[in-house]
Amino acid sequence: MIEIEGLTKRFGPVTAVAGLSLSVAKGEVLGFLGPNGAGKSTTMKMITGFLTPDAGRASICGHDIETDTTAAQALIGYLPEGAPAYGDMTVRQFLAFIAEVRGFSGAEAKARVTAVVEKTDLGPVLEQPIETLSKGFKRRVGLAQAILHDPPVLIMDEPTDGLDPNQKHSVRGLIQAMAAEKAIIISTHLLEEVDAICTRAVIIDRGGVVADGTPAELLARSRYHNAVTLTLAENDAEGVVAKLKALGGVAQVERKLIGNAVRLTAFPKSGSLLIEQVSQLASRENWTLKELYAEPGRLDEVFRAITTSDAARAKAARA
């Protein structure tokens, strides 16, 4: 439903997005990841028709955003970065305005507003001017505005930024409930969010895609993927490390002191599953363990490994 080909945007000497191509199908929730300034927001602004790309094209359900802008925009629900809204309007006035712009009138418009207020829990603040609302409510007003017309394509720039854990949970629930019927792109800094709601994660860096796969596939790229961690008393550590190293599948063992205990992490040689070997070894040797678990992999570590620091990026962009 969303097709992006070779999208490019330059701001003066800086190339913000460099030939980005993606396609998102119905039912996908694409998590758009990347360091600050990687080009996430710029890409979203081009997909939604706010910025004009310098090269490349984007289309929504077959409508090109540059040549068929209004038709394409009618199919998009967009939550811009920071969830901007008219501060002097009340929540009800603002949503009524959006409903009118989206082509609803009379009872239909009222029903749409009521439904979306229900979904985003905005009932208690309906008659308050938006500028008096807390950050969490403001974000939900932005969300309500984006989903009011039940769009087939939903693009959200950091939908849970600034929300508390409860609010995050309910927004994620809302997104998941809509996911089957829509093509959704969300950008986020929160790696746990990708794990929680995304069916696909795309990491971009310096304006281009550097990783594209399911969250599980990304996790598999982690050094920690299938590693095994054990916590035990310091005195036992030497013997255990020696035994672990003797196991066929173990490539390396790292240790970390925590109080008077030691946390050992055994990294596997590529492809081998360690947890079974290690747990059998532990029961055979009768080790006294406080913890024993297999690592699924660490997204933040994958993220750091394939993206660059902002200073390096700024330098590269200007080169």
Next chain:
Amino acid sequence: MNAVMNKVVTNAKYVLPIFKREFASYFATPLAYVFIVIFLLTMGAFTFYVGHFYENGIADLSVFFAYHPWLYLFLVPAISMRLWADERRTGTMELLLTLPIPLWATVLGKYLAAWAFTGIALALTFPIWLTVNYLGEPDNGVIFASYIGSFLVAGGYLAIGACISASTSNQVIAFVVSVAVCFLFTVSGAPLVLDVFQAWAPMALTDAVASLSVVTHFNAITQGVLDLRDIVFFLSLIALFLAANIVVVDLKKGG
């Protein structure tokens, strides 16, 4: 004919929500009331104290209308300065321009709302019209034409101000630059400007500059002659700056 009607209806559908929201926003804050009160007070002050409305002993509103272009010079940019600069500053520009509305309709809707608002302020000067009718027998045709002319002057300045507001996120800059540009359009018929051109420029250029003067065209209308040429001047001025407004918004979306 039907096709044309359909087109008008479709396009009105785009402009109307923008117009309504923008128009209501004036009254959501004290802005509307402050502006209207100041507008009426200064109009009154200039008419009675500077223009000596009573002492003249003539039952017409020429002294009242004579000051309009000069008052608008400061009051209209105060309205237009926030038109786009505020959207840019608060980030609502991104929301507005990603809604399924063509850019021209957004520009037109916002502009018409501002113009309608100044129209209301102008209409609220009606007590002076009642006064002059009570005191004597003025030519109400001339007064009607003058009101139309005054409304057109405000419209011209608003279009200039809207275009300039679109180029910045700073309302103060928008105000100052708008006043300066409107000033040029106000005085271009005065000797102050024309003398500069007369010294060296061909007659045609001097005439062209003089014909850009808002005051010249406004004065022609306040004589009681609603000449098509004067109306075309104002409408072209408005159309030109609204077209520029569309281009400026489109070019400056990114930053």
